[in-house]
Amino acid sequence: MAVTRRQFLVAPAMLAATTALPGGLLAALAAETPVVPDLSDWSRVRAQFALDPSYAHFASFFIVSHPAPVREAIEAYRRAIDRNAFRFVEEALFEDDAHNIPLQVRTEMAGYLGGQADEICLTRSTTESLALVYHGLPLKAGDEVLATTHDHYSHHESIRLATERVGASMRKVSLFEEAADASTDRIIERLLAGIGPKTRVVGVTWVHSSSGIRLPVREIASALKTRHGEVLLVVDGVHGLGAADETVATMGADYFCAGTHKWMLGPRGTGLIQASADNWARLRPTVPDFSDLESYVAWTENRAPKTPTNAARMTPGGFHAFEHQWAAAAAFRMHKAMGRDRVAARIRVLNDQLKSGLAENPKVKMHTPRSGDLSAGLVAFEVDGVKPEEVVRQLLAKRIIASTSPYAVTYARLAPSLVNTPEEVDAAVRAVREISG
Ligand SMILES: Cc1ncc(COP(=O)(O)O)c(C=O)c1O
Known part of the structure; x- marks a missing residue:
């Protein structure tokens, strides 16, 4: 098991006195957290939401109404933190893997996405995910990022801000005239035709919130790898995650960015990025992390980190609304239970x-x-x-x-x-x- 930040900081003689009790605070929390309810039919699923029944809610993808398992998980974490803020948060962040709550969240997410926990970076929204990826890419003057005319404000602006900073540029191609008549072949043809000699990165949106079209990302990724193996693919996946039956980790996106507070039913203010170790290694972090021990040790030794960037190092640090971030696991468990x-x-x-x-x-x-x-x-x-x-x-x-x-x-x-x-x-x-x- 890797050395924890607490073990690094505390002299061995002191460690026994400060190490978390076996099971410790987490076990107490587990005891008061309800199990996933029976979700075997859709009326039981609907009963998990506290939505005003005098309306028919057809815009719930905009921002989630927390289902009961998520509300209860948030409340359980809130109680635990309020009972003993220092001990609970310090143990959850800096103790060994068995007590590390962000790791448990990333493990739940990875299970649903079909990947590994160390591929997941925890963020607060799709917007933050996209901004971290584009600002982290090693773009330089003269490079180009190719987006489409159909992407969301958050996607285009992340690219604009990141490219402007280094003298790179952004271009947009349209993938269809009318989404209703689009076809997989034509979409791929138009996207590939848009790639030029300076294109280093392509950004697309899985399910468009403008027209509702769902792009065939798996086919796009495969065509891109065959024809332009060196071009990276960034996907804004927020309206597909939790709505489509896809194994995201193998879909072919180099960086999959999504909020988990829409279709995924996660707590408001939660999101993720999924990428492979090789793709994480290409990025430069923008926000200091609280998750990667090497960043911290390097800081104490007044040097740069020696190891390649990873998902933990890309995860924005600082203290957050942890009850929300950690309760995201309950939403992923709920989706797994529903199938x-x-x-x-x-x-x-x-x-x-x-x-x-x-x-x-x-x-x-x-x-x-x-x-x-x-x-x-x-x-x-x-x-x-x-x-x-x-x-x-x-x-x-x-x-x-x-x-x-x-x-x-x-x-x-x-x-x-x-x-x-x-x-x-x-x-x-x-x-x-x-x-x-
Ligand atoms: C396609 C798309 N991307 C990104 C966003 C922003 O999402 P978030 O609130 O998670 O930043 C939205 C908002 O609905 C969206 O429709």
């Missing part, structure tokens, strides 16, 4: 139902591909003669919560998820029909 395939299938059925209903309305133009193979949990659409904000306003008046996409060209969005029923989807279709006149 990644079952969750994706349920989301697909509800979205297919919505799309079929909207397709019967001649005044509706859908921008999301009809096929569940090229979409996930979001349906973006326009109603002839009614502005998207007005569609959303009128839906709200009917107690249906929709949203507009925050992009230069905006659409109305309905996002059927685990909190919805087929009856609510029917009601949404009827409401859109009434609005369209």
Whole structure:
């Protein structure tokens, strides 16, 4: 087992007196943390949410309403920290692996993603994940990052800020004229055609919050590796993680960035980056970490760290809202209990139902591909003669919560998820029909 920061700091004679008791605080916490509830049917899953039942919630991907296992885990950590803030946090961060709570969180996440705990960096959002990756890349003057015209503000701005800093540049290609008509082959063709001699990194979005299209990332990654093996692939995966049945760790992204506070149902203010050891080694950290012993030892010895960058060293340090960060494990456990395939299938059925209903309305133009193979949990659409904000306003008046996409060209969005029923989807279709006149 690796030396811990506490062992490094404390003289051997003192260690016995300060080392955590076997089981210690963690065991006490485990005893008061409820087990994962029965999630074998969708009404039991819906019962985990404290959402206002007088609305149909079709924008819950925007920011999560914590399900009961997450609320309870946050509360258990909060109580434990409030009982003994120093002992609990110090032990959880700096004791050996058996007591290290961030390591337990990363292990849960890695299990769901199909990778290893040491590939996971804990962040607070997709935005923070993207910023850490792009600012960490060894870009230099003259290099180019290729993004697409469809990515989110947080993605484009992370690239702009990182490239500006070093005199590199950013370019964007469009992958389709109309998402609803896009095809895997054409998407790949257009992306590859956009790569130029200066392109070092390509950034794409898995599920677009503008149109609801789900990019075939596995196929994109494979084509990229074959044709441009040296170009790195960064994926904003936030609307796919927890909505699609994918083994993210083998999908082919060099850096997979996502918040875990949307479809993953994790605590608000949590996210991750997943990358291989080789890809972590390419990066330079931006924020000092509290997780990697070598960073700390190097600081005490007034030298630079000797070992390559790893996920722990990329994890922003400082003291955080730990009850939220650590309770992320409960969300991953909940997803494992529901089953990644079952969750994706349920989301697909509800979205297919919505799309079929909207397709019967001649005044509706859908921008999301009809096929569940090229979409996930979001349906973006326009109603002839009614502005998207007005569609959303009128839906709200009917107690249906929709949203507009925050992009230069905006659409109305309905996002059927685990909190919805087929009856609510029917009601949404009827409401859109009434609005369209
Ligand atoms: C595609 C996409 N990327 C990134 C973000 C920002 O997510 P976060 O709040 O986790 O930073 C959003 C927000 O909804 C989004 O739609």
